[in-house]
Amino acid sequence: MLKTYTYPKFEYTPPPELASGKTLRVPAIVVGAGPVGLGAALDLQLQEIPVLILDEDDTVSIGSRGVCYAKRALEILDRYRVGDPVCDKGVSWNVGRTFFRDQEVYNFNLVPEADHHRPGMVNLQQYYLEEYMVDKADKTPHIDIRWKNKVVSVTQGEKTVTLKVETPDGFYTVETDWLVVADGARSPIRHMMGLEIEGKIFMDRFLIADVVMAADFPAERWFWFDPPFHPGQSVLLHKQADNVFRIDFQLGWDADPEEERKPEKVIPRIKAMLGDDREFELEWVSIYTFQCRRMGSFRHGRVMFVGDAAHQVSPFGARGANSGLQDTDNLGWKLKLVMDGKAPDALLDTYSAERTFAADENIMNSTRSTDFITPKSKASKTFRNAVLGLAKDHAFGRALVNSGRLSVPAFLTESALNSADADAFAGRMVPGAPMDDAPVIENGDDGWLLDKVGNQFFALYFADDPNTLDGKTIDALSNLSFGNIPVQPLVISKNPGTVPGGIPNIEDPRGVASQRYDAKHGTVYLLRPDQHVAARWRALDPAKVKAAVARATCNA
Amino acid sequence: MTPLNLEPNFREAGKRYFNAYTPGDDFYESLINTHRDLSDEQSELLNARLILILANHIGDIGVLREALTIAREGV
Ligand SMILES: Cc1cc2nc3c(=O)[nH]c(=O)nc-3n(C[C@H](O)[C@H](O)[C@H](O)COP(=O)(O)OP(=O)(O)OC[C@H]3O[C@@H](n4cnc5c(N)ncnc54)[C@H](O)[C@@H]3O)c2cc1C
Numbered sequence: 001m002l003k004t005y006t007y008p009k010f011e012y013t014p015p016p017e018l019a020s021g022k023t024l025r026v027p028a029i030v031v032g033a034g035p036v037g038l039g040a041a042l043d044l045q046l047q048e049i050p051v052l053i054l055d056e057d058d059t060v061s062i063g064s065r066g067v068c069y070a071k072r073a074l075e076i077l078d079r080y081r082v083g084d085p086v087c088d089k090g091v092s093w094n095v096g097r098t099f100f101r102d103q104e105v106y107n108f109n110l111v112p113e114a115d116h117h118r119p120g121m122v123n124l125q126q127y128y129l130e131e132y133m134v135d136k137a138d139k140t141p142h143i144d145i146r147w148k149n150k151v152v153s154v155t156q157g158e159k160t161v162t163l164k165v166e167t168p169d170g171f172y173t174v175e176t177d178w179l180v181v182a183d184g185a186r187s188p189i190r191h192m193m194g195l196e197i198e199g200k201i202f203m204d205r206f207l208i209a210d211v212v213m214a215a216d217f218p219a220e221r222w223f224w225f226d227p228p229f230h231p232g233q234s235v236l237l238h239k240q241a242d243n244v245f246r247i248d249f250q251l252g253w254d255a256d257p258e259e260e261r262k263p264e265k266v267i268p269r270i271k272a273m274l275g276d277d278r279e280f281e282l283e284w285v286s287i288y289t290f291q292c293r294r295m296g297s298f299r300h301g302r303v304m305f306v307g308d309a310a311h312q313v314s315p316f317g318a319r320g321a322n323s324g325l326q327d328t329d330n331l332g333w334k335l336k337l338v339m340d341g342k343a344p345d346a347l348l349d350t351y352s353a354e355r356t357f358a359a360d361e362n363i364m365n366s367t368r369s370t371d372f373i374t375p376k377s378k379a380s381k382t383f384r385n386a387v388l389g390l391a392k393d394h395a396f397g398r399a400l401v402n403s404g405r406l407s408v409p410a411f412l413t414e415s416a417l418n419s420a421d422a423d424a425f426a427g428r429m430v431p432g433a434p435m436d437d438a439p440v441i442e443n444g445d446d447g448w449l450l451d452k453v454g455n456q457f458f459a460l461y462f463a464d465d466p467n468t469l470d471g472k473t474i475d476a477l478s479n480l481s482f483g484n485i486p487v488q489p490l491v492i493s494k495n496p497g498t499v500p501g502g503i504p505n506i507e508d509p510r511g512v513a514s515q516r517y518d519a520k521h522g523t524v525y526l527l528r529p530d531q532h533v534a535a536r537w538r539a540l541d542p543a544k545v546k547a548a549v550a551r552a553t554c555n556a
Numbered sequence: 557m558t559p560l561n562l563e564p565n566f567r568e569a570g571k572r573y574f575n576a577y578t579p580g581d582d583f584y585e586s587l588i589n590t591h592r593d594l595s596d597e598q599s600e601l602l603n604a605r606l607i608l609i610l611a612n613h614i615g616d617i618g619v620l621r622e623a624l625t626i627a628r629e630g631v
Contacts, residue, residue, distance in 0.1 A: 383584075394562040
């Protein structure tokens with residue numbers, strides 16, 4: 001049992017269908033209440049889709065799993081209204097140190113980029129994240145979580161997916177229009193449906209230990225290549241909440257997992273690393289192997305795969321839960337439009353297209369990190385060690401050191417949903433880009449741009465002075481919200497004021513948003529419900545906005 | 557004469573980068589891939605050929621001498 005954390009036990013209630021024998025029919029089911037399944041449910045609920053979640057267990061993630069949640073995941077959690085507890089409890093770190101053998105080769109200070117609500121990442125044990133998400137889901141109407149409900153079979157018909165569910169009190173059947181599969185890396189449902197997942201296993205084993213240490217140990221990330229206390233391998237140390245530190249020891253492929261897991265083996269390793277006099281207690285120890293792989297398509301008819309069920313990466317660079325939440329970010333609004341008959345079924349294929357593109361980028365980055373950290377040949381190791389040697393004195397060497405690249409969201413530049421730029425723009429907010437945040441003021445209150453948009457399409461109109469917007473522009477903006485797929489207009493202006501006609505208005509007091517979006521008076525951005533740029537122009541033309549919305553929803 | 561550049565300097569024509577680490581990682585991956593399935597001896601030969609090709613491309617012997625010195629210092 002953990003010394004710093006007590007696992008909640010969520011209540012199982014016998015489903016009414018067991019007694020009634022009736023077959024329940026619901027619009028959407030999510031299988032799996034891990035971070036990604038919970039994210040899917042919270043996203044669908046924001047789209048006003050009632051959700052049934054089925055999970056075979058009745059508690060949160062056990063043991064040492066996710067640690068680092070990166071900025072984009074935090075922003076998505078903000079949209080799900082669980083960003084605050086995660087960031088309040090989580091630990092922020094800025095200083096990273098890299099050691100090679102017995103020397104520190106360099107350190108870096110990741111000062112969070114100014115004028116973003118969320119930092120590059122926070123560290124937090126996965127069970128806290130899940131606990132906060134469950135808490136939010138429980139307080140949300142139209143999300144029904146059924147614990148101890150295990151899906152044992154899935155059949156897909158033309159209009160219906162039928163599930164057989166096992167509970168402590170027997171079996172029942174439930175039907176749904178749409179199934180979201182978030183049942184984790186082993187994905188029983190993927191197996192039931194006979195679907196493949198392809199990629200590779202890294203021939204290496206890692207000892208993952210969570211230890212509780214005295215409070216004076218710094219909140220920094222330390223990475224060792226070939227340290228004296230663990231020759232030939234790598235070691236990573238970083239801090240989580242409650243003074244729990246995560247330590248990853250690379251063990252090599254030949255290590256015996258049962259043997260290595262024993263406290264009498266683990267404790268001396270950690271002592272050698274920390275120095276003998278530091279007190280610590282073991283919280284949790286496990287041995288992992290890692291793989292990088294993904295399904296060919298994340299969509300199979302009415303069944304959508306999200307999170308680890310669809311793709312897995314090695315944990316260097318923390319892309320598992322982070323990218324899983326980006327899956328749910330991408331899926332919710334598309335499912336809603338298709339359910340409502342406002343977009344063709346093909347929109348759901350773009351869920352798979354966009355997220356397999358992102359998964360490939362994640363797999364590429366974590367494979368690169370893994371190859372650097374655990375070189376597979378003599379030549380590769382020589383290059384790695386040469387880079388580490390050069391890093392001490394030369395900036396180019398430091399740039400090549402790859403001990404895990406911070407998880408960042410994919411720029412969906414290849415997406416068929418983007419409308420290509422016709423006007424000239426500088427900067428990174430290209431069509432397909434995940435939006436950059438910026439400080440804004442609304443009704444005199446400080447806030448953040450990302451909190452003002454999302455869940456539906458927005459037209460973000462940049463203006464110098466909201467008070468003097470001409471009638472034609474105001475009418476054009478207002479009319480955007482009357483389409484079959486409404487676009488909410490939002491004016492962002494340098495000067496304070498009010499837009500005539502009741503169009504909402506935020507201020508960009510220091511011009512940070514204008515600068516990040518390379519905006520001038522009259523610039524318009526069409527923003528997707530998942531806070532990605534769909535299109536942008538130097539001047540508002542309602543016909544072009546309409547066409548871009550059609551394109552972004554496969555209605556073109 | 558351009559001095560020896562020891563700042564991060566990788567890039568590829570026609571590519572747009574959203575993360576500073578990407579071009580260096582692109583290069584490093586190609587480098588390691590080029591060695592795939594070679595014996596240690598073959599890898600050594602490959603490295604030697606590569607150095608000669610790149611040295612000729614740089615051409616400026618002043619720059620090369622500087623690089624040679626720095627490379628030697630750390631060995
Ligand atoms: C050592 C380690 C470190 C990591 N570090 C990070 C990190 O720093 N950052 C990061 O983002 N990620 C990290 N990850 C990855 C992260 O833990 C996973 O990506 C994440 O848990 C995936 O979430 P998920 O919801 O897709 O699946 P899971 O969390 O695996 O959840 C699956 C759920 O499905 C349920 N289930 C399974 N089968 C059935 C069934 N038949 N019927 C009903 N329910 C079922 C299970 O009970 C479970 O609750 C790490 C992983 C490991 C192992």
